[in-house]
Amino acid sequence: MKFAICVKYVPVSDQVEIDPETHSIKRGSAECDINPCDLNAMEMAVGLKKATGATLDVYTMGPDGATAALKKCLALGADEAFLLSDRRFAGGDTLGTAKVLADFLEKNGSYDVIFTGSESSDGATGQVGPMLASLLKMTDVSDAVDVSVDSEGALKVSRKVPAGRLSLRVKTPVVLSVPFGCNEPALPTLRAQMKANRREIHTFTSADATPSVLEDLKVKSVVTDVFPAPKAKKAEEITGTPEEIADQIAALIQERRKKDV
C-alpha cells in the first residue's frame, strides 16, 4: 500500500497586532512549527504503515522554511518528503491549496490512504482534507481518531462525531483527517532527527505543476478587511478572606442557577 500525509507549517503564536490605520497584520513572532494535529495524523499514519508495510510520503505546501516540518516527519518515520513551494501557490484560498496538493499527489501515483490534520491552528477551516478527497475522486473521513485494516484490505475507521464515535468500514482510496489529541504523538529521536536533517527534500515549483491547475488557481474568496476584535471586558473583582470570597462566589452561582431553572 502507498500512503501520503499532507502537513502544514504554521505560526506558533497567534499573538498579532493590527495596525489601526492600514488594517494590516503585524505578526509578533515569525516562529513556525508543524501544525499540532498534523502530528496526530503522523502518529496514526506511522502506526498503519507499521501494520501494513506501506510506504509513507509527506507533502507540504509553503515557503522554504517549511522543510523543518518535513524533516520532523522524516524523523518520525516518513519515507520521502515533498515541498511544494512557489509564489504562485501562495495566497490561495482552501480550494486553491487543495488543487495544488491534489495535482502533485496525483502526479506521484495513486495513494491508498492520504492523512491530514483535521484543521490548521491558524486558519482552522478544516476544508482542505475533504476538498483534496473530492478532487482526487476519493472518499474521506474527517475526525478519524483510530484506524486499522481488516482482512479484506478495507479500513476500519473510528470517527469522532458530536458526543460519540461512529464505527466505519471504508474502502480505499480514502483521505483521513485526524483531530488533535486523539493519540499521543511519538517524539523524533536525536538519531532519527539528525539523519532526517541530512535527507534530500524533493522540491517542486509552479514549473512542475499541471498548467490547467495553475490557471485554475484564481482566488475565489478575498479578504476585504481586517480589524481588531473588540477589547476584552474587565472582570469585577471579588475581595476578602477566602471565606468571604467563597461566600460571594456561592451567592453568584446560586443566583444564576436559580434564574435558569
Next chain:
Amino acid sequence: MSEILVYAEITEKGLSSSCAELVATAEGISKVSGEPITILAADDQASSYTDAMKLAGVSKVVLIHTLGITYANGDALAPVLADAIRSLDASVVLVPASHTARALMSRVAVLLDTGMTASCFRLETEMVDGKAVIHQIKSSFGSQAYVTCDIKTSPNIITMIPEASEPEKEHGEPEVKVIEKEGLTSAIEVLGREEDETESSIMGADFVVAVGKGAIEGDGLALAKQYAEKEGAALAGSRPMADQNYIPFETQIGESGTVIRPDVCLICGVSGAIQFTEGIKGDPLVIAVNTDPKAPIFNFADYMAVADMDTVLKALLDK
C-alpha cells in the same frame, strides 16, 4: 430568481438546532437582495423533520430522501447536494459550522468549483451594481482580529458559527418538496455508534468547574473534583492539564478540545490563553480564581478573585 439556501443538517441527534438560526440569518440577506429562502436537507430520515422545517419566512423546503445514505457517507451525499444546489440556482448556501457539515460542504464546494468561507459569525449584505454582495465576517488569528471576506464565485458557501441560544421561530407554511433518491452507493459503511460518556457530560453540563496549571501544585485538582461532585458540576481543564494526564482528554476545554456552553463556569488556576477561552461559548456566568492579578483569564471572566484556588475551594467545600 436565484435563492438563498439554508442547509439543514440532520445527524443521528436529529435536526440541527442551527436551522432556525440560519433562517434568521438568511432573512437578513433576503431583506437586501429580495431573494426567497429555501431550506435544503438530505438524509435517510429527511422526511421525519418536515414539520420542524416549516418556518416563517421560508418559501420552500426541499427534502431529499437518500435511502441508506446519511451525513457519514460524504462521498455519496455531496454529489446529491451539489446537484440540488445547482438546480435550485442558489446564490448563497448557509451551512452550520459543525465539523460534520463543513466536511460535507467542502466536497460540495469542489463539485461546484466555488469559494467557501469558514466559521463566520456575522454577515453584512449590500447591493453592488444590482447584485447582492455578502461580506462575511469571521474571527481570525486566535480571535484577536476580525476578517471580512467576499466570495467571488456563485454560490457563496458560508459556514456559520451557531449562537448560544436558538431564536424562537414561528411556524410557517412553505411549499414542501420531497425528492426520492435511491441506488446511491458509498465507500463508507456505518457499522455502529458509540456514545461518549465523558464528553457529552461536559458538553451538556450547565455548571462546569475548570482547572488549569495552578491546580497541579497543592491539592487544587482534588479539591476541585470534590467541589464539582458536591455541586453536581462537571470537571474540565485546560490543555496543559490534559497534556500531562491530569484530566482525560475528553474534558479538555479549548480550541483544540471540547467547546462547552454552560450556564456557569468557575475557572481556577487557568491563566486563560485565548486557546482556552475559545472553548467557552454562549454567555455563561464566568468566575475566575487565580493568584496572578495579571492573568488574561480576568479579561474574559465576569467576576475575578485574586486568591489561592486551594483556600477558596476549601472555603466553598466548608459551606
Next chain:
Amino acid sequence: MAKKKICIIGGGISGTALGYNLSLYDDAEVTLFEKGRIGCGTTSKSAGTVCLFDDSLKNRYWDVRLYGFETYLKMEKEKPGSTGFDKTGTLVCATNEADEKRIKSGIALAQSAGYTGEYITDKDRIHQILPMIDPEPLLGAGYTQDDGYFDGTMISNNFASKMEKNGAKIVTGVKIEEITVENGTATGIKTSEGAHEDYDVIIDCTGPWSRFTGKMVDLDVPIWHTKAEAFFMAPPQKLDYVFPVLKYPAFYALRAGNNIFICKSHLSMDLDNPMHAGQWDPDKLPERGGTDDYFIEFLFDQMEKDVPGLVDGGLASSWLSYRAETRDFLPIVGDTPIKNYVLATGYGGNGVIEAPAVSRDLAKYIMRGESTLLLEEWAFMRLVK
C-alpha cells in the same frame, strides 16, 4: 539626610539581586523598572545550576560561587520551595588532566567550606551514579550530593518581594525609553508611559539588552550574544534514579520533569564564530524553538560519544536564548565613562551564580564608595584597554 535616588533597569536576577542589596541601606531610594515581568527574560531560561565544583567559574572566584550557593540555601530554608532548589548533586566529568586538576581543587575548596565531594576513578561507580553515560573515555569524575539547581525566576521574584518589603519600588510592564545625560553625567530617565524622573544613579541590569540600553547614553557596552541552545530530551526509559547535574566541558545536562535538559556550555562558545555569537535583538527571540540544525549534529556527536543512553531519546522541545557575554566571559560591573551610569551586566551563563556576591559588593560601592577586589577585577575599564 537626603536619600540617594537609584534607578535599576531590568528585573532579572541581576536587577533584583542588586535591588535587594541596595534596599538594605536606609539612605537608598530604589526604583526598579522591568519592561515585562520579574525574572521572565533571559533569567527564565537559565538552567539555574549552582554547582560546587564545575568549570562554569574559575576556582579563583570560589567565594563568589559559594556566596551565591549559600544565599539561595538560606532563602530556601527561610521559605521552603521558594527557590525551586532540587538537590540532585553534580557529576563533573574529567576528560583530560587539566579538568582533573581543576575538579580536585574544587573538591578541596568545597570540603573546606564543609561540603562533601569526592573524585571517583572507579568506572563502575560512575556508571552506578549515572547509568546513561559511558564512563570509559573518562579519567574520572567529581561528585557531590550537596548541590543541584535552582529556579532563577523564583529567586528573582523572591529578591523582588524582599526589596519591596524594604521599601523599594518595582515598576513592571514599563520600558525605559530615554536616559538623560548632562555634561557626561546620567541624570534621569523617560519611561514608555511618558514620565520623566530624575535619579542620582542609573544602573543597567539588562543583560542581553545592554547594547540597546547603553545606546541611550551613547555607551558601547562590549557584550556579545552567544546562543544558548537547549533541548529537552525524553529518555528512552523512565528515570528511576536521581539524575545529577551532569557536566562535560562542552555541554551540561540536568533533569527537568521526566525529561533531560541539555545545553551547550557557555565557555565552549566562540565569540568569533557566527554560528555561536553575534549581535542580535533579544526581543525577537521566540518562546520556543529557534535552534539551529547544526546543534542537532553537535548534540548527536556528544551523546554518541559520552551519553549513549540518550541518543535514542526523543526530542521533546527546544529553545534558544541569548547570553550576554564579554570577551573574557566575566561580567561588567561598576562605573562607566558616563558618570552615575553603572553596569551590572554581561553575566553570560552565570547570572544566578554570580549575582549575589556582585550585588553585595556593588551595593556597598554605590552607597559607600568602597570598592572590592572583585569589583576591580570585573570593572568596565578592563575591557577597553
